[in-house]
Amino acid sequence: xVVLRAEMCPGLDxxxxxxxxxADIKTVEDLVSSDTEEVAQRCSVxxxxxxxxxxxxxxxxxxxxVSGADLYEELLSSTAIxxxxxxxxxxxxxxxFYTGEITELSGGPGSGKSQVCFGVAVHISLHLKQSVIFxxxxxxxxxxxxxxMLQTETSNREEQMxxxxxxxxxxxxxxxxxxxxxxxxxxxxxxxxSVGGGGxxxxxxxxxxxxxxxxxxxxxxxxxxMSLMIQVAGVLKTMAKDFNVAAxxxxxxxxxxxxxxxxxxxxxxxxxPRTRVLMEKLDRTSVVSHSSLRSATLIKSSRQVTHSPARHxxxxxxxxxxxxxARLQTSVGSERPAECRLQHKHLDSAEPKRFRQVxxxxxxxxxx
Amino acid sequence: xxxxxxxxxxxxxxxRLVSAGFRFTSDLRGLKPxxxxxxxxxxxxxxxxxxxxxxxxxxxxxGGGGASASLTALELLQxxxxxxxxxxxxxxxxxxxxxxxLPVGKTIEICGAPGVGKTQLCLQxxxxxxxxxxxxxxxxxxxxxxxxxxxLLQRVVDIATAGVRHCSLLAxxxxxxxxxxTFTVETILSNMFLVRCHDYVELLAELHLLPGFLSAHPRxxxxxxxxxxxxxxxxxxxxxxxxxxxxxxxxxxxxxxTRHKMAVVITNQMTTRLRGGQSQLVPALGESWxxxxxxxxxxxxxxxxxxxxxxxxxxxxxxxxQYQITSEGFRDANQCEQPQSxxxxxxxxxxxxxxxxxxx
Numbered sequence: 051x052v053v054l055r056a057e058m059c060p061g062l063d064x065x066x067x068x069x070x071x072x073a074d075i076k077t078v079e080d081l082v083s084s085d086t087e088e089v090a091q092r093c094s095v096x097x098x099x100x101x102x103x104x105x106x107x108x109x110x111x112x113x114x115x116v117s118g119a120d121l122y123e124e125l126l127s128s129t130a131i132x133x134x135x136x137x138x139x140x141x142x143x144x145x146x147f148y149t150g151e152i153t154e155l156s157g158g159p160g161s162g163k164s165q166v167c168f169g170v171a172v173h174i175s176l177h178l179k180q181s182v183i184f185x186x187x188x189x190x191x192x193x194x195x196x197x198x199m200l201q202t203e204t205s206n207r208e209e210q211m212x213x214x215x216x217x218x219x220x221x222x223x224x225x226x227x228x229x230x231x232x233x234x235x236x237x238x239x240x241x242x243x244s245v246g247g248g249g250x251x252x253x254x255x256x257x258x259x260x261x262x263x264x265x266x267x268x269x270x271x272x273x274x275x276m277s278l279m280i281q282v283a284g285v286l287k288t289m290a291k292d293f294n295v296a297a298x299x300x301x302x303x304x305x306x307x308x309x310x311x312x313x314x315x316x317x318x319x320x321x322x323p324r325t326r327v328l329m330e331k332l333d334r335t336s337v338v339s340h341s342s343l344r345s346a347t348l349i350k351s352s353r354q355v356t357h358s359p360a361r362h363x364x365x366x367x368x369x370x371x372x373x374x375x376a377r378l379q380t381s382v383g384s385e386r387p388a389e390c391r392l393q394h395k396h397l398d399s400a401e402p403k404r405f406r407q408v409x410x411x412x413x414x415x416x417x418x
Numbered sequence: 419x420x421x422x423x424x425x426x427x428x429x430x431x432x433x434r435l436v437s438a439g440f441r442f443t444s445d446l447r448g449l450k451p452x453x454x455x456x457x458x459x460x461x462x463x464x465x466x467x468x469x470x471x472x473x474x475x476x477x478x479x480x481g482g483g484g485a486s487a488s489l490t491a492l493e494l495l496q497x498x499x500x501x502x503x504x505x506x507x508x509x510x511x512x513x514x515x516x517x518x519x520l521p522v523g524k525t526i527e528i529c530g531a532p533g534v535g536k537t538q539l540c541l542q543x544x545x546x547x548x549x550x551x552x553x554x555x556x557x558x559x560x561x562x563x564x565x566x567x568x569x570l571l572q573r574v575v576d577i578a579t580a581g582v583r584h585c586s587l588l589a590x591x592x593x594x595x596x597x598x599x600t601f602t603v604e605t606i607l608s609n610m611f612l613v614r615c616h617d618y619v620e621l622l623a624e625l626h627l628l629p630g631f632l633s634a635h636p637r638x639x640x641x642x643x644x645x646x647x648x649x650x651x652x653x654x655x656x657x658x659x660x661x662x663x664x665x666x667x668x669x670x671x672x673x674x675x676t677r678h679k680m681a682v683v684i685t686n687q688m689t690t691r692l693r694g695g696q697s698q699l700v701p702a703l704g705e706s707w708x709x710x711x712x713x714x715x716x717x718x719x720x721x722x723x724x725x726x727x728x729x730x731x732x733x734x735x736x737x738x739x740q741y742q743i744t745s746e747g748f749r750d751a752n753q754c755e756q757p758q759s760x761x762x763x764x765x766x767x768x769x770x771x772x773x774x775x776x777x778x
Contacts, residue, residue, distance in 0.1 A: 223670075268662070
């Protein structure tokens with residue numbers, strides 16, 4: 051809550067603030083929660099005046115109810131669904147990344163999280179002609195890779211350069227600079243970025259990865275790390291809502307007690323993203339896999355049917371893989387440019403519809 | 419409205435600020451240090467620090483300059499092309515797989531079983547980074563942090579001699595001949611800074627002091643840590659503390675690599691993981707460490723042949739190449755000893771991979 055200051059509302063003058071302070075009432079919260087009659091007596095002000103001040107302060111700090119119909123109207127006019135550039139991933143996410151929400155991509159090293167982020171950034175800047183803010187905390191972003199992705203989409207050099215100009219990159223490596231950056235974006239630099247970036251408003255804020263800066267803080271004796279994590283979450287959430295941008299964050303994975311893969315950062319973080327996607331390499335038999343195929347599984351969503359990551363066991367693997375292979379071979383056969391494999395790393399990263407079908411199959415034939 | 423608790427201040431100061439009623443930075447605006455130190459029972463230097471931090475943050479919000487400047491991807495691309503040139507290795511296949519060599523400004527992990535050539539590659543890179551720019555190198559200095567005691571000076575002299583000989587054969591124009599005068603074994607050795615760390619405390623301390631050293635030596639383009647696993651795999655009862663220290667170390671290395679425009683090469687050992695009754699050789703230090711390096715390179719044996727595989731990189735294709743360790747250092751495997759049928763598993767990817775090699 052806010053500290054009481056003399057200029058906050060009429061009737062609240064310097065002397066009264068001093069008197070209130072002497073009565074151990076420092077903030078608006080203290081004033082509102084204390085007994086007005088008692089305070090009036092102790093500070094020797096009229097009950098009426100204090101009551102009026104209290105009402106004004108409450109009115110200043112309250113939130114207002116909005117009708118559902120108005121909200122729906124606003125939703126229709128302001129919400130955008132940003133395609134990820136990959137039809138199958140879009141299907142998994144109910145047609146793409148929603149603005150005003152946090153979407154999380156989690157997965158182990160090399161599972162293609164960053165590639166999806168690059169893909170989204172490229173798609174938004176090239177096809178939607180809107181700006182993107184890319185916060186790189188792992189040093190994984192190279193502009194050459196973005197250019198490579200753009201080159202497969204368009205051969206027009208000018209378009210490529212324009213698209214690159216609409217991607218704003220921040221390279222930050224600790225949680226305080228991340229917070230500084232997010233707060234300054236929320237305080238107005240988001241619009242500045244839109245103006246400076248050659249047209250188009252900022253539609254997405256991508257943080258790759260959020261766990262890299264937070265996980266060094268977690269688990270220590272004092273719980274400051276937890277508080278900072280919630281700060282990051284809070285500012286991302288309000289920014290997503292207030293500016294109508296899609297927030298995309300990446301997270302690492304840990305293993306649960308049973309050895310199953312689950313997103314990192316613990317239970318309190320799991321409430322933060324509206325949608326969570328778990329990404330995995332399909333071929334997990336060796337460190338060096340020769341398959342560029344990845345799978346994406348929806349594990350939390352408020353719109354789509356999700357399915358728990360534990361359920362798609364080994365039995366569903368074989369049929370998927372053959373289908374994937376079919377996809378890969380057609381892509382190689384069609385003589386795409388040299389980078390088609392990496393390109394397909396992100397294109398192939400998701401086969402959601404089928405995945406959900408598979409999960410349904412699993413539940414009908416009983417889990418093994 | 420930015421909460422005070424999100425500022426980069428010590429936790430005890432923040433607790434005292436919040437308990438005195440200062441929850442947001444806006445509450446602190448217009449206060450004098452003396453006034454604040456009295457109201458929040460802070461010492462005067464602490465109060466001054468608080469107000470300076472707030473002014474910096476709030477100034478950043480309004481002024482647009484702020485603590486963190488953004489680049490557009492186009493500016494980043496220009497920077498990559500002009501300032502961040504790759505370190506050419508003496509293996510053309512590895513160069514091709516990495517798109518022109520070891521990228522400067524990134525963290526690269528080399529993992530592999532004992533004796534497969536991790537340290538040899540590190541020593542080779544220590545020489546490679548010094549190749550003058552007229553030969554396509556970066557002409558930089560390097561820092562070598564040795565934790566295993568495996569840095570063999572005699573071997574460095576061998577590799578450096580071979581490197582100098584190679585370049586002197588290539589020298590054609592005057593510029594290159596002039597550059598050759600300063601590219602000798604002696605200068606190569608004098609441009610290497612060796613740090614011997616015996617345990618993880620020494621390593622962490624060294625990394626905290628390194629940014630100062632790097633500012634004093636702006637030509638450093640490569641940092642090698644051989645190996646990070648050796649000091650972190652022993653003497654740790656508390657695994658969660660190890661993970662936390664490693665995560666912290668990783669962020670430090672990434673920040674250093676980006677700010678000082680250098681490549682950071684870390685070596686890692688292998689460990690056995692049991693999964694469903696099957697054992698599997700995986701890089702050590704746990705799965706969360708796997709996120710730390712931008713690029714991961716696995717050196718392994720396939721029969722008598724040494725192979726290097728890129729298995730994690732946000733900018734390169736997964737690919738596998740062959741190499742050999744000769745008396746001169748890390749080199750391409752002899753082409754005649756490399757029948758095509760040796761890579762049966764990759765036949766579907768072959769067209770893409772070979773096309774890539776020719777395009778580079």
